[in-house]
Amino acid sequence: MDYQKLFDISGKIILITGGGGTLGTAICKGLAAVGAKIAVADQNLESAHKTCDLIREYGTECLPVQVDVTDPESVKAMVDQVLEKFGRIDVLLNHAGINIRKPAVEYTPEEWEKVLTVNLSGIFHCAQAVGKVMLKQGSGRIINTASTLASISQPLQAVYASSKGGIVQLTKVLAEEWAPYGVNVNAIGPGYFETDLTRKYLSDPAVRDTLLTKIPMKRFGQPEELIGTIIFLSSEASTYVTGHTIYIDGGRLLY
Ligand SMILES: NC(=O)c1ccc[n+]([C@@H]2O[C@H](COP(=O)([O-])OP(=O)(O)OC[C@H]3O[C@@H](n4cnc5c(N)ncnc54)[C@H](O)[C@@H]3O)[C@@H](O)[C@H]2O)c1
Helix, strand or coil, X not given: CCHHHCCCXXXXXXXXXXXXXXXXXXXXXXXXXXXXXXXXXXXXXXXXXHHHHHHHXXXXXXXXXXXXXXXXXXXXXXXXXXXXXXXXXXEEEECCCCCCCCCXXXXXXXXXXXXXXXXXXXXXXXXXXXXXXXXXXXXEEEEEECCXXXXXXXXXXXHHHHHHHHHHHHHHHHHHHHHHHCEEEEEEEEXXXXXXXXXXXXXXXXXXXXXXXXCCCCCCECHHHHHHHHHHHHCHHHCCCCCCEEEECCCXXXX
């Protein structure tokens, strides 16, 4: 084993959904900086293009792709485009996600469905389509973005927490099914990071203070702090790691 290259992911082909979002863009910049080639897929094509413009500053290749992860046909078209450009997919970052925060009694059936469909069904459609490619390749890494809310509860988060809990379970089943074929499936569980998804919620001083008292490090995460774990899970350093969720949460789950 070449220990110098344990975390070397230069040249790897990484497909990220939700790559035009706040955390997605930060992740893409970090991965580009260490030499990965990246397909940035997002429902918002303009934001995917913007992320690609940033990535190209690192001298690496990037492909912006429009996708709606809730639509299996759109997901298949995304995979075809990535294969046409790069010929293989080494890592799938299943990262697109949404949230609607409300008291449980106030959700409409449509709102419940919407969050579950993007966050859980979307992850499944992408994992299935890319999984087929990786099973043929005999290698691949899938990293699903869950949340600390997969493990703990919080008011106003009934559907989001349910979707993220589902991701942790889906990760385990896919990991077991695909382990014999060289495909590792893991998840990351971020705590609170200030992004478009959370900015309004975290701007309420009462919410901020309540959340911060429950984080041993007494601060929210910076998007760049996700990258080390993603590089680990994408690299030779984690060949024997599958089915797990790694929480990146300033110690939130310790309480
Ligand atoms: N921000 C946090 O504190 C936090 C904490 C835990 C987990 N997460 C997770 O991280 C991921 C990204 O969150 P973020 O804070 O960067 O949010 P964000 O809103 O900035 O980014 C989400 C991205 O997903 C895209 N997207 C939404 N629906 C889509 C669909 N149907 N098809 C394709 N793309 C779609 C959006 O266009 C957007 O670019 C989400 O899965 C979220 O649940 C975030």
